Amino acid sequence: MALVLVHGAGRSGAAAWPAALLDGGVALDLAALATARGRAEAVAAAVRPGDVVVAHSLGGVAAVLALPMLAGPPAALVLCEPALFDLARGDAAVEAHVAAMDAAHDALPSLPGFWARARPALLGGPFDAGRWEDERALASRLAGTERPWGQGIDAGMLRDVPTVVVTGGWNAEYEAIAAALVRAGARHEVLEGSGHRPQDDPRFPAILAAAER
Template sequence: MIRDRLYVHGGGRRGADAWPHVLDPHARFVSFAAGASIVDQGDALARELTPGTLVFAHSIGAVPVALAARRSSVAGLVLIEPALYDLARGHEAIERHIGIVTEARARASAGDIRGFWAILRPLMFGGPFDDARWHEEQPLAARWASTNLPWGHGVRDRMLDGVPALVVTGGWNEEYEVIADRLAARGARRAVLAGAEHRPQDLPGFTGLVAEFEASLAVS
């Protein structure tokens, strides 16, 4: 029976705020320090993991989890829309995303945050750049211009071989579906839970998927 559940947030809300539907009073919630690198996050996680830990990771949170899991023994992983882009390099959708973000980051590095946002906003948030909203969105643009990128960290699919894993996607974005398919090809359980886009963990059906997965861990 799983008694230790560790929840790792993605790129937005941190700590328990990122998991508003988790009711387990014994759950542990990670809250990475602002500005912490992926390597630092992975090191911090490695100190938190035990053979009895079931790790939940959302989006870019799956990257330090993958780095930590290769050094630690855990009960299993629940990866929700994992941003493990390094696992699917070469796929058209993955390379398109990386290319657009790289172009946008180059603008930011040159001091052109407005130009950065004009490229990144349609990709990440939908809708074109709106000059009338620039003053309101400028702080968000500045944060995204310096946030960690989920690729280039040496994550390889073999790192998770032998670790029981459930991968849940929202069925709305080709990039996450491709990544999930690569993990499924290495033995992960695969589920699509449509209706909440990037946050399928907020849907009622998510609890049942996790319960089934945990039951499989008890059997094995």
């Protein structure tokens, strides 16, 4: 059994994970793959039956899309604030986020215009010209990444896969996604105060260890 780590839209490879998870884990690097399908195929190529898959944010989309491609199910799927918006469409917070990000993409090819609309939805604060040079690379990467909704994900893809969803209790749309996953049979753990990266929280290894059993 291996631990397969699937990063989100920010940091990639080993840089996306705390050192404790890298001991015996396989940290995928999907940064060069712009489409959900391409990332899912890369995940499917790395996962063997009985592995435990840990996926963060956008990586949750790739991990779930990969499930039908696998020769056998993983032993467990641990989703950290997964961007599985397709499961929670209609929720007010989810629809507000989708509308904001769609408007941001409509502002392209102006990257500053994209970031002025996307930053509040993603980082919770307005565009700041003083931070622009530091944030330009992130803005460019996100502008070039396929949006996580409209990927055809449904709850049936998770059938017979033991699933844990871990959130930070800070964001309404991720809590709505977690609630949808619970309705599909997942267990929900909330690590208050951990924000969008609950995998960095010192309480996370215990949740992972329970999922692996």
